[in-house]
Amino acid sequence: MNYQGGEYDVIVIGAGHAGVEAGLASARMGANTLMLTLNLDAVAYMPCNPSVGGPAKGIVVREIDALGGEMGRNIDKTHIQMRMLNTGKGPAVRALRAQADKFLYQHEMKKTIEETPNLLLRQGMVEELIIEDGVCKGVVTQTGAEYRSKAVVVTTGTYLRGKVILGDLAYDSGPNNMQPSVNLSHNLKDLGFEMVRFKTGTPPRVNSQTIDYSKTEIQPGDDVPRAFSYETTKYITDQLPCWLTYTNDETHEIINSNLQRSPMYSGMIEGTGPRYCPSIEDKIVRFSDKPRHQIFLEPEGRNTSEVYVQGLSTSLPEDIQLNMLKTIPGLEEVRMMRPGYAIEYDAMVPTQLWPSLETKKIDSLFTAGQINGTSGYEEAAGQGLMAGINAALKVQDKEPLILDRSDAYIGVLIDDLVTKGTNEPYRLLTSRAEYRLLLRHDNADLRLTERGHEIGLISDERFARFEEKKQAIAGEIKRLEKTTIKVSDEAQALLESIPSSPLKDAMNATVLLKRPEVNYSHVAQLTPPQKELDEDVQEQVEIQLKYQGYIAKQLEQVQRLKKMETKKLPVDLDYMSISGLAMEARQKLSEVRPLTMAQASRVSGVTPADVSVLLVYMEQGRLKKVHASNKAES
Amino acid sequence: MNYQGGEYDVIVIGAGHAGVEAGLASARMGANTLMLTLNLDAVAYMPCNPSVGGPAKGIVVREIDALGGEMGRNIDKTHIQMRMLNTGKGPAVRALRAQADKFLYQHEMKKTIEETPNLLLRQGMVEELIIEDGVCKGVVTQTGAEYRSKAVVVTTGTYLRGKVILGDLAYDSGPNNMQPSVNLSHNLKDLGFEMVRFKTGTPPRVNSQTIDYSKTEIQPGDDVPRAFSYETTKYITDQLPCWLTYTNDETHEIINSNLQRSPMYSGMIEGTGPRYCPSIEDKIVRFSDKPRHQIFLEPEGRNTSEVYVQGLSTSLPEDIQLNMLKTIPGLEEVRMMRPGYAIEYDAMVPTQLWPSLETKKIDSLFTAGQINGTSGYEEAAGQGLMAGINAALKVQDKEPLILDRSDAYIGVLIDDLVTKGTNEPYRLLTSRAEYRLLLRHDNADLRLTERGHEIGLISDERFARFEEKKQAIAGEIKRLEKTTIKVSDEAQALLESIPSSPLKDAMNATVLLKRPEVNYSHVAQLTPPQKELDEDVQEQVEIQLKYQGYIAKQLEQVQRLKKMETKKLPVDLDYMSISGLAMEARQKLSEVRPLTMAQASRVSGVTPADVSVLLVYMEQGRLKKVHASNKAES
């Protein structure tokens, strides 16, 4: 028997990494929000690697933070180790990576949610969406509660018809033997959504007490205190190390001789796996010439002996997993606590979404996270945040917030998904971004804090601090541009000490700073600012000046593209009737329904020739009816 | 495909409150132990009230500690509040009760297990027991691992064919939507075990932020630092309060008018529920004249807003739960986070067990905890400890440890189960013990530390401290017995201040101490010991002397019974052929197969006349073959 469970502005289905961001953002933007999840003991649960960040992903976490999301703050409070990767390389590839205390991460996030006004977290299994006249109006749970709302965000991760696979064993289940979500998957299909079957996998966990760490290499955290969030001021100082070891011939031999027992090769697994997070059996087969693979031993928390064996994701039978573990230096006597496994699940074809993450088919229905075909906590959180924001904006009758590819990795991620779709669990990589030098770890705040403030997720106080920082950077750059470093004994001595070649003539300070071996502190020694600048201001001044040329070039490209971005396309353009377009382009464009010429040009299967035809078509003004109510326009 | 997973001395199935004690005890006694559980994230999970102790149960925790078990130490490290109940009453009914941090409790226990030598904790679902020639030789898991062992302890709690019921909704599930355990239940039935269907229930959890505590009464923890464990030396000082409120007419009206929607009354629930932990609908129906029932609001931990609504266990539909919550003072605006529900599960008929908790049917197979028809964490832990001890002793070819009814509440519990069986989830109550004055909170160590030391669970160092304490008590009692308090101004002044009547003549110190209003410290003032005694020594001296008469009387009764206990009965006695016995007695005795005359006398359905017949039968020496290898004799 159904009953009326109450009315909300926004309902979020799921409290994984996407769901928690969606719920928090929506509630903080003032929307009365209900968040439903299968198990309150597993809010923000990490079913796979206990870590946050890394290349591209780490930058997403910074972007989430700059927009007012939670992931950065939460991991800052609950990590066991923090490291900046690629510090030796250029600023575009630097990335922060934290090892999480898996349990604290969950509890801290849950606590934050529980204490957020306008937000109700409740255990419950959604089985059906309430759709009226093509608009999503709420959800129905297993217990018969009908919750009504103005918008719904679905973030069901790997739970939709989840199936755990391990050797020749397969059973219906969510991650780590949690309940799967079956009826909602059927409901989505019944509503006409195209679904695909994906899979992902996780490695075994072993007991730390049974590892001989002396045979491995230590990977300590950074000595410098680090944080993802621009708000963090308290740093965790007692870090735990991780450990590095390797597979070897023996490991590979065991895997090779047991491939016939691998569900990946026996045909038991139907879902498509992530190419960039391959299982160890996949790696051995695909890179058969590689003599060894890295294995990182990562603690799952401060108060547990469970250790995550990164690099050994597998769905081989349990006995093979154990045999293969024991060949690895340091793990000879290891005791396995949980076996690795693969999980198959239903995902939505993401080209069914607008860039706002609202579905094209059903109004006021948003989807975010692994359900959209991605993998990874950060990818999920980034989407969750955007879907939560856009659901709240929708409820407030405001235009959606859509990030460009040049604004943020989150923009790249969502544009890739809705424009190109994906035929495997999508993972964010630096190579997916065209403007890597713009989308840096260090400038996420400069790129996005204003947007976060506009929508109400960044407090006035934080915004004022941000503005101050921006002005300090601009001021110092201006000062240096006007400063000439004269030839002097002091200057020559300093340059010699770096070492850098001596000055022949007086030189503009910014020119000197562009020398690769010279950094801001050198220049500041020769021409100190009135008041010493904050470190992050110094960093910005240095990067912005040092890479000025490259940055300017990328900005130019962005400008060119922006022209294309301003050329809007009506959502109901009848591509099929545009005779000049190739048949593939007509079909793909009809499916994706790009909002701009630029997005159209990125649709896979659309050639530059097709783009020209479309440009001409639009410019010739053949298009008469321009739809003012283009709902998902930015 | 099955594979050989390795050999162990003892395998424990389950890591609930019974399983963790069994596994720890067995490993600490030197048995190489494997512990298998469905979900490593839910070790020592509390699916119901986040608390440990209380009447009778609290004494069990002390007994567990005195024997070297873990529950006391664990709750001492992870509670949020500790209170001694009934401090105003006699020492027999005093009981300690702690509010647990549900999450910390789990993590601390898991960590202890992970760090215990000889103990391997592993995630895995047991589906089958390996039985060869009537002896349990190991287990087979879902992933095909065959683990071999010399003994197996089954502690599967409420998971066997678990079914969650909530209003008109019912689905297969363990507690809180965890995986149920289906195949193992079938396996036990196939092995010939008689199973029953029981049920238990839990109340809703609500968000603390939405409670108006000003309308409730505060229940703070004790100011005095308290601990369950005799080893604890560090006390938690920042305690959280609980809160007391009440149901009222309106609450009762809502329940009454919705009884037809209650699965308890609609016939949907088949299992038998615990009479002493009734659901609120049960209370309203059975005690219809009671105008109100107590409701305690108990935080589920320090770092969560979830609050357990003690007293409101229910399986009424979700909407009714919410309506009924809102009638309660303080909860008018409350937001429910998880609904209450009932769970049905298979349990073993416990008369199929020897007092060692080994099954009669299958050698080397032990069962403990809720599977044996009990309810409650402490009851589970007490049994788990005994089963773990006895499994390890069995492996070491030693006699089992069996506690008498006069030794411990644990003895009462197990004797009740194996002798009388139970037709509802059994709960330990003080009224179940005949020797309440012997089985006190304060003397658990005196009763059991020696046993714990003998089997190797109490360290020599702790035992030495214990011996010291024992000697100090005995020494002081002896001293007081020899001490005469003379009539003096000092004595009269002190007595007047208490107030107590003045001395007429000199009086023996112990006689003075027996005055109800006089306590040890008064007496010690008049006749100070050479060196001030520890508080717990003082407490023992006082209690043992004050209640000397009563205690002596109970000890006498015990002695009388002990005679009966020494009259052993052979396990294969053919009761059916003893003509003088009533038919019911013949059947019941054949089923229970008591080990002693005393146990026989407690079998339900066995009358004093039957006992006489049996005594005569045995004494007439008609019984020829006395089986030396009576396996479960103490």
Ligand SMILES: Cc1cc2nc3c(=O)[nH]c(=O)nc-3n(C[C@H](O)[C@H](O)[C@H](O)COP(=O)(O)OP(=O)(O)OC[C@H]3O[C@@H](n4cnc5c(N)ncnc54)[C@H](O)[C@@H]3O)c2cc1C
């Ligand atoms: C075994 C495994 C291995 C993985 N390996 C990797 C890897 O190697 N690399 C990588 O980057 N990522 C990996 N991941 C993916 C990573 O876990 C996810 O990307 C991330 O957790 C997705 O976040 P999400 O919020 O989309 O979904 P989830 O974190 O899965 O959260 C989904 C939420 O939805 C809830 N829910 C589901 N159905 C319902 C319903 N009907 N009603 C109410 N609530 C519902 C669930 O309770 C849960 O709270 C792996 C995941 C698993 C399970």
Ligand SMILES: Cc1cc2nc3c(=O)[nH]c(=O)nc-3n(C[C@H](O)[C@H](O)[C@H](O)COP(=O)(O)OP(=O)(O)OC[C@H]3O[C@@H](n4cnc5c(N)ncnc54)[C@H](O)[C@@H]3O)c2cc1C
């Ligand atoms: C909804 C609910 C309400 C309750 N209400 C009350 C109450 O009001 N009062 C009260 O005193 N008690 C109550 N209890 C009972 C209390 O939870 C139990 O008494 C106690 O947890 C029992 O401990 P246990 O160790 O026997 O079993 P559990 O704590 O249930 O542990 C069972 C363990 O066995 C494991 N397991 C099960 N099957 C397998 C398998 N095939 N292979 C491997 N591992 C397996 C599980 O993973 C788990 O670790 C309630 C329990 C529930 C679920």
